Amino acid sequence: MTASDQGSGHYGWSPDAVTATVGPGGIVTGWSEGARRLLGYRAAEVVGHAAAELLATRESSETAGLALIDSQEWSGTAALLHRDGHRVDVTLHAHPSLDGDGKPQGFVVTATSDTAGSGPDRKMMEWAFAQASIALSTYATGSRAWQLNAVASGSEPARKGAPRTSPYPDLLDGGHTDEGFLRRVRRVAEEARPMRYEHLTPAPPDARGHAWIIEMWPVRDPSTGQVCGVGTATFDSSEQHRARQRLALLNEAGTRIGTTLNVTRTAQELADLAVPRLADFVSVDLLDSVTRGEEPVPGPVDATVMLRRVAHQSRAAGVPEASVGLGKIDAYPAFSPPARCLATGRPVLSGTDDPDFGRWVALDEARSSSVRTHGFHSLMAVPLQARGITLGVAVFTRSTTSAPFAQDDLILAEELAGRAAVGVDNARRYTRERTNALTLQRSLLPRELPEQTAVEVAYRYLPAGSGAGVGGDWFDVVPLSGTRVALVVGDVVGHGIQACATMGRLRTAVRTLADVDLPPDELLTHLDDLVTHLSSDKDDAAPNEPYAVTGEIGATCLYAVYDPVARVCTLASAGHVPPVLVLPDGTVSVVRLNPGPLLGVGGLPFEATELELPEGSLLAFCTDGLIEARDHDIGLGLDRLCAVLASPVPSLEVTCDAVLESLLPESPDDDVALLLARTRALHTDQVAAWALPSDPAIVADARAQAARQLAVWGLEEAAFVTELVVSELVTNAIRYGSVPIGLRLIRDRTLICEVSDASSTAPHLRRARTYDEGGRGLHMVARLTQGWGTRQTSRGKTIWAEQLLPVS
Known part of the structure; x- marks a missing residue:
């Protein structure tokens, strides 16, 4: 056609x-x-x-x-x-x-x-058609000819700046004929039913586009009832169209702004949404305190204000219009539109006709050059305010390719800025709480692991990267008597400052109980009682008490003790993830434990499991954040951990990095604690042991045996103190203990003397009175050695004393 x-x-x-x-x-x-x-x-x-x-x-x-x-x-x-x-x-x-x-x-x-109708009536109909104030037209299906009234044809004299009255010059203009419009006309004629057609006129520079609604209906021959043409009536729906666009933009803002608890990302989401649908260039500047999560001063900001650029966006790739780089601070004088809107707390509509706009632009050569180059002529500065606090300002600008901002644009920008401000404030508050929680968490976690001989260790700790907040995962390495070491990993249910505080209390309790040298199962029993008491304390807190948290506290814990002399590791679990064991021959397996309930549940005992480990075995302890995710359970996560640990690596540090890289996403949803321990062993050249009869006469022989062993080790200077300690401890074991009695010397970082017997009665240090014949022995041991203590064993007790090695 x-x-x-x-x-x-x-x-x-x-x-x-x-x-x-x-x-x-x-x-x-x-x-x-x-x-x-x-x-x-x-x-x-x-x-x-x-x-x-x-x-x-x-x-x-x-x-x-x-x-x-x-x-x-x-x-x-x-x-x-x-x-x-x-x-x-x-x-x-x-x-x-x-x-x-x-x-x-x-x-x-x-x-x-x-x-x-009669002739005059028909004439009146023709006049009404020709003189109508809206665009009317008819299309004859037989001749395919159009009849347009004056408004539709655009033949009325147009006033300068007057809005367009008809889209027909675009729809029926030679080679630019709108095929979609004509197809709709033919459908009305063929289907004999009314239809509606919407047409958008492209916006020329410095003007706004138009939207039109064209109502179409079939025209029938009254005598035959057949469709002989199509009638149309056109209405300018530009305002309604723009209102729908504004509503759609606001609706989209609800889903696109504030998707993360990140201040910078939220500001960038505002800029991305507004360009190009509202502005040609958008910048978002915040008070520097906001970016750090601090509480800004309530109310408007007066005088010259320093703002940090956190986001901007442009129609052009690379944002060439920006005169301030991301992350940079710029000063806004009091008369500038951004500073004025911050001072009044109300949006400012400005442009080239505003003297203050010109003064502000002229102050900075980069900004002045950008305005000249890109032809910025219209500007809106809108404050970002939430909960009575001023956070920053969003600036919307238009260049020569767009019409100046109108009042309805200012209202829309204020709505968008208001939604973005709430998101920024939420992100700021989250940043502040997260920073506080991280600070508390770092202060409660070990900064450096203590030196010890039993195991070689490496660790990693990663706080949650999502909006869940910092959690209560923790780990620890605690040196014990007899060169033994305790390896601990745990996880408090929940996130935030309360979880961190609870974690700190539990870690302190574990270290305190570990100093008492309790077996793993007994230690978890005491820790379970502590958590039960903590839950009771929280239930008693007043609801309006600051930071009051009600309800039970849940936590898991895995406590292991490794003895490098016996090469035995004893483990007990309170609902925690089992460790993975890698033997020196490369065999990898998950340690089979009999886990007890979570701490705080109570009512069920904890069971200990003993493993005899070859020297060089690797134990991998972790929290569930490492192996559990939305797309797989803990079982699959443990299998993946075993697969990673099965690959040979040069060091434990490299192993930690390989595990995290293989198992974790870029931003984990939960805290992650990983503790790797490679076992060592103390050999016969470092340990000497003797079995002693229950005879006071053997005390002198025990002193002699100890002195000879020190001579072999080249520690003759320690012989005097060691003989006194051996004499006192062996005498007490013979007098108050039960057979079998044993004496053991361990040469490690310190010299350790241990005496064991089958009695569970532990001695107590007391100050002897003037005429007492006994009670001075342990006091003397405590004064001569670096430390002493008692630990319970499955066959009785062991009393130990530790002294520094002589300086060679």
Whole structure:
């Protein structure tokens, strides 16, 4: 179909005429398509028949017959008979058809239906169509011609700056014909039902685009009921369209702004959303205290203000318009639009017609160059305020390719900034709480692991990277008597400062109980009692007490003690993830434990498990944040951990990095604690042991045995103190203990003397009175050694004393 076929250049009426030709004898000799539509007869049914047969009344027949006989021009009304039998009132015009000699050879008869009203009424309809204040048009399906009124055709004199009145010049303008519009017109004609078409006119520079709603309906021939055309009425819906766009933008802001608890990301989401749908360039500057999570001063900000650029966005790639780099601080004088909006707490609409805008731009060469280069002419500065606190300012600007901001744009920008401010404030508060929690957590976790001989250790701790907040995971390495070491890992249920505080209390309790040298199962029993008491204390707290937390405290814990002399590791678990064991031959397995309930549940005992480990075995302790995720459970996570540990690596530090890289996402959802321990062993050249009978006479022999062993080790300088300690401890074991009695010396970082017996009664240090014969022995041991203590064993007790090695 060509443009002319589409009617793009023809705006006049071209309907089919209602005409017929009648011979001198009153016989119909010609029949037009318009006549067929009016009366329903086809040409074959009428041509050759008397014209009088078409008249509905005798009066009409006689009047028309006299005119035809006289061969005179005649006009008048007549009632014609439709093919289906109903009456059609028409106005007839008979015009004689003359031959070359001027003699009449027939008549040309035209008819005008009176159904549209009388002549004056029809004229009024035509005038109404032509003079309507909205764009009206008709499309004839037969001739494909358009009839447009003055508004639709754009022929009315246009005032300078006046809005457009019609989209038809775009829809029907030569080669730019809108095929979508014409297809909709044809569908209305074919389907004979009203439709609606929406058209958007592209916005020219320095102006706004237009939106139009075109209502379309089928036009039927009253006599035949057939669709002969399409009528249209066009309405300017630009305001409604812009209102829908603003509403859609606000709706989208609810899902796109504040998706994370990150100040910078939230500000960037505002800039990304506003460009290019509201502005050509957007910048977001915040008070420096906000970026650090601190509490800003309530209320507006006066005088010159220092702001940090945290986000900006532009239509152009690379944001070339920015005169301040991300993360940089810039000073805004009091008269500048951003500072004015911060001082008043209200948005400011400014531009090139504002003297203060020019003064502000001229102060900075980079900003002045950007304004000139990109043609910025309109600006909105909107404060970011939430909960009565001013956080910063968002600046929206438009260049020469866009129209200046209007008042409705300012309202929209204020709405967007308000939503972004809430997100920024939430992120700021989260940042502050997270910083406090991290500070507390770092202060409660070990900064450096203590030196000890039993195991080689490496560890990693990662706080949660999501909005869940800092958790209560912890780990520890505690040196014990007899060169043994305790390896601890635990996890407090929940996140935040309360979880950190609870973690600190539990870690302190574990270290205190470890100093008492309790077996792992007994230690967890005491720790369980402590958690139960902590839960009771929280239940008793007043609801309005600051930071009051009600409800039970839940925590898991795994406590292991490794003895490098016996090469035995004893473990007990309170609902914690089991460790993974890697033997020196490369065999990897998950340690089978009998875990007890979570700490604080109570009622069930904890069971200890003993493992005899070859030297060089690797134990991997972790919290569930390392092996559990949304897409897999703990079992699969343990399998993945075993697979990573099965690969040979040069060191424990490298192993830690490999585990985290293989098992964790970029931002873990939970805290992660990982503790790796490779076992060592003390050999016979470092340990000497003797079994002693329960005979006081053996004390002297025990002293001699100890002195000879010290000589072998080259520690003769320690012999005097060691003999005194051996004499006192062995004497006490013989006097108050039970057989078997044993003496053991261990040369490690210190010199350790241990005496064991089968009695569970532990000695107590006391100050002897003036005339007491006993009670001075342990006091003397405590004064001569670096430390002493008692630990319970499965066969009784062991009393130990530790002294520094002589300086060589």
